Amino acid sequence: MLFRFHNLIISALFLLVSQLSADDTQAREIFVEAILAEGSEQTALVESLSTTASTLVPDFLEAWKRGDIFLLEADGSAAPTPLLEVEPEQEGGTPTYFRVIDGEEMAAGSFDPAALEMARPSRKTRRVFTMTIDLLALSTPNVQERADAALKLGLKRDDDILPKLILLRETETEPSVIEALNEGIAVSMLSHGTKEGQMDAIQLLRDENSIAGLDALKNLRHDLNDGLATHPFSEEELAKLTASIASIESYISWTDFVGTCFRGLSLGAVLLIVALGLAITFGLMGVINMAHGEMIAVGAYSAYISQTVFYSLFSESTFALETYFLFAIPFSFLTAALCGFILERTVIQFLYKRPLESLLATWGVSLILQQGFRLIFGAANRQVRSPSWLLGNVEIFDITFGFNRIFVIGFAILIVFGTWFLMAKTPMGLSIRAVMQDPQMAAAMGIRINRVRMMTFAFGSGLAGLAGVFLSQIGSVGSNLGQSYIVDSFMVVVAGGVGNIVGTVISALGIGVTDQALQPLLGPVMGRICVLVAIILFLQWKPGGLFPSKSRSLD
Amino acid sequence: MIKFSETQRSLAGIIAVTFFLVVAMPALNLFGSEGSFLHISDYQLNLWGKYLCYAVVAVSLNLLWGYTGLLCLGQGLFFALGGYAFGMHLMLMIGEQGAYKSALPDFMVFLGYKELPAHWIPFKSLSFSLLAVLFVPGIVAGVFGFLAFRARIKGVYFAIITQALTYAACLLFFQNSFTFGGNNGFTDFKTVLGNEIFAPSTQRALFFISAVYLSLCLFLIWWLTKTKFGKIQRAIRDSENRVRFSGYSTTTYKLIIFVVAAIMAGIAGALYVPQVGIINPEEMRPSKSLEIVVWVAVGGRATILGPVIGAIFVNWLKSYSTYHYPEYWLIILGALFVLVVLFMPNGIVGLPEQLKGFYRKHRFRFQQKKEAAAEA
Numbered sequence: 004m005l006f007r008f009h010n011l012i013i014s015a016l017f018l019l020v021s022q023l024s025a026d027d028t029q030a031r032e033i034f035v036e037a038i039l040a041e042g043s044e045q046t047a048l049v050e051s052l053s054t055t056a057s058t059l060v061p062d063f064l065e066a067w068k069r070g071d072i073f074l075l076e077a078d079g080s081a082a083p084t085p086l087l088e089v090e091p092e093q094e095g096g097t098p099t100y101f102r103v104i105d106g107e108e109m110a111a112g113s114f115d116p117a118a119l120e121m122a123r124p125s126r127k128t129r130r131v132f133t134m135t136i137d138l139l140a141l142s143t144p145n146v147q148e149r150a151d152a153a154l155k156l157g158l159k160r161d162d163d164i165l166p167k168l169i170l171l172r173e174t175e176t177e178p179s180v181i182e183a184l185n186e187g188i189a190v191s192m193l194s195h196g197t198k199e200g201q202m203d204a205i206q207l208l209r210d211e212n213s214i215a216g217l218d219a220l221k222n223l224r225h226d227l228n229d230g231l232a233t234h235p236f237s238e239e240e241l242a243k244l245t246a247s248i249a250s251i252e253s254y255i256s257w258t259d260f261v262g263t264c265f266r267g268l269s270l271g272a273v274l275l276i277v278a279l280g281l282a283i284t285f286g287l288m289g290v291i292n293m294a295h296g297e298m299i300a301v302g303a304y305s306a307y308i309s310q311t312v313f314y315s316l317f318s319e320s321t322f323a324l325e326t327y328f329l330f331a332i333p334f335s336f337l338t339a340a341l342c343g344f345i346l347e348r349t350v351i352q353f354l355y356k357r358p359l360e361s362l363l364a365t366w367g368v369s370l371i372l373q374q375g376f377r378l379i380f381g382a383a384n385r386q387v388r389s390p391s392w393l394l395g396n397v398e399i400f401d402i403t404f405g406f407n408r409i410f411v412i413g414f415a416i417l418i419v420f421g422t423w424f425l426m427a428k429t430p431m432g433l434s435i436r437a438v439m440q441d442p443q444m445a446a447a448m449g450i451r452i453n454r455v456r457m458m459t460f461a462f463g464s465g466l467a468g469l470a471g472v473f474l475s476q477i478g479s480v481g482s483n484l485g486q487s488y489i490v491d492s493f494m495v496v497v498a499g500g501v502g503n504i505v506g507t508v509i510s511a512l513g514i515g516v517t518d519q520a521l522q523p524l525l526g527p528v529m530g531r532i533c534v535l536v537a538i539i540l541f542l543q544w545k546p547g548g549l550f551p552s553k554s555r556s557l558d
Numbered sequence: 559m560i561k562f563s564e565t566q567r568s569l570a571g572i573i574a575v576t577f578f579l580v581v582a583m584p585a586l587n588l589f590g591s592e593g594s595f596l597h598i599s600d601y602q603l604n605l606w607g608k609y610l611c612y613a614v615v616a617v618s619l620n621l622l623w624g625y626t627g628l629l630c631l632g633q634g635l636f637f638a639l640g641g642y643a644f645g646m647h648l649m650l651m652i653g654e655q656g657a658y659k660s661a662l663p664d665f666m667v668f669l670g671y672k673e674l675p676a677h678w679i680p681f682k683s684l685s686f687s688l689l690a691v692l693f694v695p696g697i698v699a700g701v702f703g704f705l706a707f708r709a710r711i712k713g714v715y716f717a718i719i720t721q722a723l724t725y726a727a728c729l730l731f732f733q734n735s736f737t738f739g740g741n742n743g744f745t746d747f748k749t750v751l752g753n754e755i756f757a758p759s760t761q762r763a764l765f766f767i768s769a770v771y772l773s774l775c776l777f778l779i780w781w782l783t784k785t786k787f788g789k790i791q792r793a794i795r796d797s798e799n800r801v802r803f804s805g806y807s808t809t810t811y812k813l814i815i816f817v818v819a820a821i822m823a824g825i826a827g828a829l830y831v832p833q834v835g836i837i838n839p840e841e842m843r844p845s846k847s848l849e850i851v852v853w854v855a856v857g858g859r860a861t862i863l864g865p866v867i868g869a870i871f872v873n874w875l876k877s878y879s880t881y882h883y884p885e886y887w888l889i890i891l892g893a894l895f896v897l898v899v900l901f902m903p904n905g906i907v908g909l910p911e912q913l914k915g916f917y918r919k920h921r922f923r924f925q926q927k928k929e930a931a932a933e934a
Binding site: 289291293350353354357358359360362363364366367368369370371373374375377378486490493494497501528529531532535536538539540542543544546 | 629702705706708709710711713714715717718719721722723725726729730732733844845848851852855885886887888889891892893894895896899900903
C-alpha cells in the first residue's frame with residue numbers, strides 16, 4: 004500500500020509539468036544523462052545531482068535503485084529514451100510510463116512495453132546514492148532540515164563527505180546550520196582529521212556541549228587506549244579529551260535532571276488536579292468519597308461526548324477537533340458537579356456524622372457508576388483525540404517539553420489559583436470555611452449549612468470532572484479510569500495534611516517529582532511501590548501530614 | 559418465660575451454626591441420596607467451603623472494625639498472604655507433574671529460572687509452610703500496625719493507609735520478577751498432603767476443616783467479648799482517649815488485635831487456596847478488601863454471627879446474580895451497599911430489632927388510626 008502511494012506521489016510530481024522549476028528541469032536533464040552514461044562518468048553525474056536543489060532527486064534515485072527506470076530504444080542511432088514505470092493501482096492492470104526528461108505520460112499504444120530494457124545503475128554509482136540524497140538535504144531551503152542533515156552527515160564520519168561539509172560551511176549563512184555543520188565536522192575530524200584538527204574538535208565539542216559528539220569522543224579515547232588511533236596523544240592531550248567527555252556527560256546529567264523535574268512537575272500537576280477535588284470533599288468536608296474516581300470518569304466521558312457532538316455538528320473537520328476541547332472543559336465541570344450534587348442530596352447528606360460509613364456508601368455508588376458507564380458507553384475504552392495545539396513539543400537546551408505537559412502545569416496553576424480565590428476571597432468561600440470549621444455555630448449565624456455543603460460537594464466533584472478532561476487527553480477513556488487514581492489522590496491529600504490546600508499542592512508536586520526520579524532507577528511499578536511505602540513512613544514522622552490542622556480538641 | 563441474656567443467646571447461635579456446618583452439611587453430602595431435596599452436591603459443598611473461608615475473613619475484620627473500631631481496608635492482603643504461603647507449598651508438591659515436567663514450578667520454567675530461589679526451598683516442608691501461614695501475615699501486620707498505631711494514625715487515615723498498603727503489595731505481586739508467579743499467581747495444584755486435591759473426599763475434608771475453623775473463630779470472639787480484654791477493646795472503639803487516660807496502652811491492645819485478626823485471615827486464605835485451586839494478586843486489590851467490609855456491614859457489624867451471615871449472603875447473591883444477571887451484578891452489589899448503609903445501619907442481624915423499634919415508635923399512630931376506623 005505504502006509502496007503504491009509512493010508511486011502515486013512520483014506520478015503526481017511528473018504530472019505537474021507546468022509547475023516545473025528550473026531546478027527540476029536541470030535535475031531531470033542530469034538524471035537522463037546519468038542513466039545513459041556509464042562507469043565513473045555516471046557516478047560523477049549522480050554526485051552532481053546533489054547540487055541541483057531539486058526535490059525530485061530522492062524519488063528518482065529511489066526509483067532507479069528499485070528498477071523502475073526503463074530504456075526505450077529509439078530508431079536509428081539516436082539515444083534511447085529513459086522512462087519511469089508506475090505500477091497500476093489495481094492488481095493485474097497495466098503499468099503506465101512517463102518520460103523522465105519532461106514527465107509526459109506515454110500513450111499506451113505508442114510503444115511496445117516488451118521492448119523496454121531495464122536501466123541498471125553501476126555498482127559504484129549505487130554506492131553514492133545515499134550520500135547524494137543526504138548531501139541534497141543540505142541544500143533544502145528549510146533551515147531545521149538543513150541543520151539536521153549537516154549533523155547527520157557529520158556523525159557518519161565518512162572521509163568522502165568531510166571535505167564537502169567544509170566547503171558548505173564557507174557558503175552557509177544561517178547561524179544554526181553553521182553550528183550544526185561545525186559540530187558535524189568536528190565529529191568527522193575526530194576520526195579523520197590531523198592532530199590539530201582533532202584537538203580543535205575536542206575543544207569545540209566541549210564548548211558546544213555536543214551530546215551527539217559524545218560517542219565519537221568515547222570511541223577516540225577507546226582507540227587511543229588500544230593503540231588503534233591514527234595519531235598518538237600526549238598525556239596532556241589525553242587529559243583534555245577526558246575533560247571534554249566529562250564535561251559533556253555532566254551536561255547530559257544536568258539536562259536529564261531538569262527533564263526529570265519537568266516530567267515530575269507535570270505528573271504532580273496531574274495528581275494535583277485529581278486530588279484537589281478530593282482535598283475539598285475529603286479534606287474540608289470529611290466525606291470519604293470513594294466515588295471521586297467516578298466523578299473523574301464522568302468528566303472524561305463528558306469530554307468524549309462533547310467531541311462526538313462537535314464531530315456530528317461540524318462533521319470531522321479540523322475546526323471541530325481544535326475547538327471541542329475548549330467546550331469540553333466547562334461542560335465536564337458542570338456534568339461532574341451535577342453528579343456530585345445528586346450524590347450529595349441522595350446519599351451523603353445523611354452521613355455527615357458517620358464518615359466511615361460514607362466511605363462504604365460511596366463505594367457502592369462507585370460500583371454502580373462504573374457498571375453504568377460500561378452499560379452506556381460499552382466495555383471498550385473510548386478514544387478522545389487531542390487538538391493539535393496539545394500535541395508536539397518544543398526543545399530547549401536538548402530538553403524536550405511536551406505541549407500537553409506544559410498545558411497541564413498551567414491548567415493546574417489556574418485551578419489552584421481559582422480554588423484559592425473562591426475559598427479566600429469570596430463570601431461563598433467564607434461561609435464554606437465557616438461550615439467546615441463549626442457547622443452548628445455557622446448555622447446559628449444564619450448560614451444555610453445544607454446549601455453550603457451541597458455547593459461545596461458539587462464544586463469538589465466539578466474539579467474531579469476537570470481532572471477527567473485532562474486525563475482523557477493522556478490516555479483512553481474507560482470505566483476504570485478513576486480507579487487508577489483514587490488511591491494516589493487519597494495519599495496526596497493525607498500526606499499534605501487534611502483540610503489544607505497548600506499541603507495538597509506541595510504533596511502532589513513532591514510525590515510527582517519523587518515518582519519520576521525513582522522511575523528510571525527502579526522501573527515504573529517498583530517506583531510507585533516505593534512512593535507508597537515512603538508515604539506510609541512519612542506519616543510516621545508527621546501523622547497529620549505536611550500541614551496538620553491545629554486544634555486543641557480531642558476527637 | 560425464661561429470659562436469656564445476650565451472651566447466652568449468641569452462644570446458642572454459635573452452637574447452632576457449628577452443628578449445621580460441621581455436622582449437618584458434610585453428612586447431607588455424604589449420606590443424602592442423589593437428587594433428593596436434602597442432598598448437597600460436591601459442587602455445592604465446595605462452593606460453601608469457599609464461603610466459609612470468606613466468612614472467617616469477615617469475622618476477622620469484624621474483630622477489628624466491629625469491636626475495636628479499626629476499619630482496615632487491607633484485610634484481603636492478609637488473606638492473600640496466608641494463601642500465598644500455603645500456595646507455595648502446594649506449588650512445590652506438584653513436583654514433576656507440571657506442564658513442563660520440571661521440578662521447578664511451571665511459571666519459573668516459563669520465566670527461565672534454572673534453580674529454585676533460596677526463599678522457596680523451606681516451603682518444601684509442610685510444617686514450615688504452616689508456620690509461614692501464621693507468621694507471614696502476623697509479621698506484616700505486626701510491623702505495619704506498630705508503625706501506624708505508634709504514630710496514632712486512626713479512623714479514616716488508618717483506613718486509607720491500609721488501603722495503600724494492600725495496593726502497594728498488589729502492584730508488587732503483579733511483578734513477574736517478584737518470584738511469586740506475577741499476575742497468574744499459583745494454580746494447577748495436584749495434591750494436598752498427598753491426597754489428590756480435587757477428589758470429593760479431599761474437598762469434603764477441607765470443607766470440614768474450614769467449618770471447624772470458623773466455629774473456633776466464632777467461639778474465640780464470643781469468649782473475648784466476655785473477658786476484660788474484650789471490654790477494653792470495645793472501650794477503645796467508643797472512646798480511645800478515655801481508655802488511654804485511664805492508663806491503658808491502647809497501642810498495645812490495638813496491635814495485638816490487629817495481628818490476631820491478620821493471622822485469622824491468613825489461615826482462612828490457606829484454607830481457601832486448595833478449595834479454589836488458584837491464588838493470584840487479584841485477591842490483594844483494594845476493591846477485594848472493600849468487599850470484605852461490605853460483607854460485615856451487610857451482616858451487621860459488632861455482632862457475632864453478622865459477618866458470617868453477611869459473607870455467605872453477599873457471596874451467594876454474587877454467585878446467583880453473576881449467573882443470572884451478569885451485567886447488573888455490580889449495580890446490585892452497589893445498590894445493596896448504599897441501601898444497607900442508609901437504611902440498615904445494623905445489618906441483617908439488626909433488622910428484627912430495627913423493625914421492632916420502628917413498630918414501637920409508630921404503634922401509637924397505628925392505634926389512633928385503628929380507633930378512628932372503628933369510630934367511623
